[in-house]
Amino acid sequence: MEEMNEQKFMSFFKGCIPSSFSQDTHQQAQKILTLFAKVRENLCQELQKIEHSAKFKLEPWKRAEGGGGVTAVMTEGAVFSKTIVDVSVITGKLPMAAVKHLHEAAKITTSLDETFTEDDNFLGISFSCIVHANNPHIPTGHFNLRIVVMKPRKGHEVGWYGGVMDINPSYLVREDATHFHKTLRDMCNKHNPSHYTNFKKWCDEYFFNPHRGETRGLGGIFFDNLPSKEKKNYAFLVSCAESFVPAYLPILKKHMHDTSTVQEKAWKQIRNARYIEFNLMHDQGMKFGFQLPGFRKETLFATLPPTASWGYKSDPKPGSKENDLVRVLRCPQKWA
Amino acid sequence: MEEMNEQKFMSFFKGCIPSSFSQDTHQQAQKILTLFAKVRENLCQELQKIEHSAKFKLEPWKRAEGGGGVTAVMTEGAVFSKTIVDVSVITGKLPMAAVKHLHEAAKITTSLDETFTEDDNFLGISFSCIVHANNPHIPTGHFNLRIVVMKPRKGHEVGWYGGVMDINPSYLVREDATHFHKTLRDMCNKHNPSHYTNFKKWCDEYFFNPHRGETRGLGGIFFDNLPSKEKKNYAFLVSCAESFVPAYLPILKKHMHDTSTVQEKAWKQIRNARYIEFNLMHDQGMKFGFQLPGFRKETLFATLPPTASWGYKSDPKPGSKENDLVRVLRCPQKWA
Numbered sequence: 001m002e003e004m005n006e007q008k009f010m011s012f013f014k015g016c017i018p019s020s021f022s023q024d025t026h027q028q029a030q031k032i033l034t035l036f037a038k039v040r041e042n043l044c045q046e047l048q049k050i051e052h053s054a055k056f057k058l059e060p061w062k063r064a065e066g067g068g069g070v071t072a073v074m075t076e077g078a079v080f081s082k083t084i085v086d087v088s089v090i091t092g093k094l095p096m097a098a099v100k101h102l103h104e105a106a107k108i109t110t111s112l113d114e115t116f117t118e119d120d121n122f123l124g125i126s127f128s129c130i131v132h133a134n135n136p137h138i139p140t141g142h143f144n145l146r147i148v149v150m151k152p153r154k155g156h157e158v159g160w161y162g163g164v165m166d167i168n169p170s171y172l173v174r175e176d177a178t179h180f181h182k183t184l185r186d187m188c189n190k191h192n193p194s195h196y197t198n199f200k201k202w203c204d205e206y207f208f209n210p211h212r213g214e215t216r217g218l219g220g221i222f223f224d225n226l227p228s229k230e231k232k233n234y235a236f237l238v239s240c241a242e243s244f245v246p247a248y249l250p251i252l253k254k255h256m257h258d259t260s261t262v263q264e265k266a267w268k269q270i271r272n273a274r275y276i277e278f279n280l281m282h283d284q285g286m287k288f289g290f291q292l293p294g295f296r297k298e299t300l301f302a303t304l305p306p307t308a309s310w311g312y313k314s315d316p317k318p319g320s321k322e323n324d325l326v327r328v329l330r331c332p333q334k335w336a
Numbered sequence: 337m338e339e340m341n342e343q344k345f346m347s348f349f350k351g352c353i354p355s356s357f358s359q360d361t362h363q364q365a366q367k368i369l370t371l372f373a374k375v376r377e378n379l380c381q382e383l384q385k386i387e388h389s390a391k392f393k394l395e396p397w398k399r400a401e402g403g404g405g406v407t408a409v410m411t412e413g414a415v416f417s418k419t420i421v422d423v424s425v426i427t428g429k430l431p432m433a434a435v436k437h438l439h440e441a442a443k444i445t446t447s448l449d450e451t452f453t454e455d456d457n458f459l460g461i462s463f464s465c466i467v468h469a470n471n472p473h474i475p476t477g478h479f480n481l482r483i484v485v486m487k488p489r490k491g492h493e494v495g496w497y498g499g500v501m502d503i504n505p506s507y508l509v510r511e512d513a514t515h516f517h518k519t520l521r522d523m524c525n526k527h528n529p530s531h532y533t534n535f536k537k538w539c540d541e542y543f544f545n546p547h548r549g550e551t552r553g554l555g556g557i558f559f560d561n562l563p564s565k566e567k568k569n570y571a572f573l574v575s576c577a578e579s580f581v582p583a584y585l586p587i588l589k590k591h592m593h594d595t596s597t598v599q600e601k602a603w604k605q606i607r608n609a610r611y612i613e614f615n616l617m618h619d620q621g622m623k624f625g626f627q628l629p630g631f632r633k634e635t636l637f638a639t640l641p642p643t644a645s646w647g648y649k650s651d652p653k654p655g656s657k658e659n660d661l662v663r664v665l666r667c668p669q670k671w672a
Contacts, residue, residue: 073648075647075648082646082648210626211626211633212633269643276612276616276646277616280612280613280616280617281616281617290546290547297547297548298648298649301646301648302648304646305646306645306646306647306648307605307643307644307645307646308643308644308645308646309642309643309644310418310612310637310640310641310642310643310644311411311642312409312411312418312634312637312638312642313634
């Protein structure tokens, strides 16, 4: 991949925060961008070390309405079928549909709710990584961190953090689920004794696919609406940024040489279809992206698995190992 | 396939219309069911004649909350990848979300709009056929006819017809589009000189996929909210029922022995993905189905193509024959 080290990255985004935002927000945006520059560089390197048959393709892009992004995508590898590492910055006014959406998604309190309109200035900085692998024994990994700042014409700027980390296996390996959740639990516990419990629950609820009666995967943590003016929340964000590699990569590496049968590969395609159903029908990030004029759609669609199948009557048989997974997706468990 | 002739079909649905509906509605429901019995039997036979490597699988099902269906599905054939012919009957109360949805979908006038609540009795009888073929030169064919009757606790029963017929090719063959649209235009003109113009426009608007800036396919006709108490509208429904075979099957048969390249097969998978995006994100029928407690989800998902791919940056190159299609999808044309 063409290099995009921290310096080049910061230079690409230089001047992208509108001057209408306060000095505090400018400083905070620089801090977050620096954090995301490090995270993306590290993650691209870690993933590239694993993959020898494909390379990340780097595509920086500008958004005419304000902002832009640095999208790195790797496709058709020996290990990875499609993997994206992206940082996007969105600035400017939001259409009303997106403002409403933001409120719903963030479950913002009523007092804040009434403050925002489509006349407000918006700043969103978002880091995302989605890892889709060929091997049906490697779970899909998903990781997002973001800051949102709203600047009403009258009133103070309000900013908050959100994020998510979850795994989506095709087969249930209890030790993997336990490792992933324990890593996140231990990280959360350094900050707040209720974070893991709350954010694990939120994650299970968020990824529930009602028309299937099952969650997308085995969850992890999901949080939103953590006030960015509180220093402890930034410290939590930094810890999250450092946790995806130790939580997910050992699982990926453990299974990358697993052999798989035709049936296992077919089941993986069915699980990919369920993943796509969730993302197209329910995922807040996708919906928000679609509502943003000028948002790069290739970046949004790069988050989906590259192939999927919708077989007729694809529910697994009772007692099968495919059904072992579905049973847990229908009734989320305690893993840590 | 196990036989499901008109007699067995009528016997399966016997007594499924709740006694709370008027005698008129009962008679109308019988008439529509008899029509749909003939249409489905004929269509299953016509499609089975074409396919020698797979057979329709017949699955009658009952809905605990009221109604049921007769689903016939053929998968993994030499010609057809997945094809469904279905008649569903839904009766009983609707959840409020579905009532709201019905209003939006049918663009019902405000005066009617205020009449319906979740206390009303609902009757829906729907016929659907979706033909997905393996050959990238065969367009996906889609055909639906339905009657909806709402019986408010106070006030009169209100019933209306709706329907749609459209084709979704991966490659543009102008003569095919012209044949399909001319067949529908000529049929419409026997009933009302403005039907084709209005319903062709409605179809283009309905199948617009905003996040792609393109329609799902080359359209056809889409109509809704045609009062079922007017005899002329039933006559139109019967004509529609007779038109899918002459409009679509000649196109299917013309291309079933076409040779295709690896690139053409890959493009078909990309088009399948766009079809799935539309159906999961925008299709009113899918949304309505998901909102109905107890609706058979296997029947809903049988409408999707069996496989699809989301390549990174899959938009075709300017000047390519793939792009010839996309240009028309971005700017719907007059075909008849």
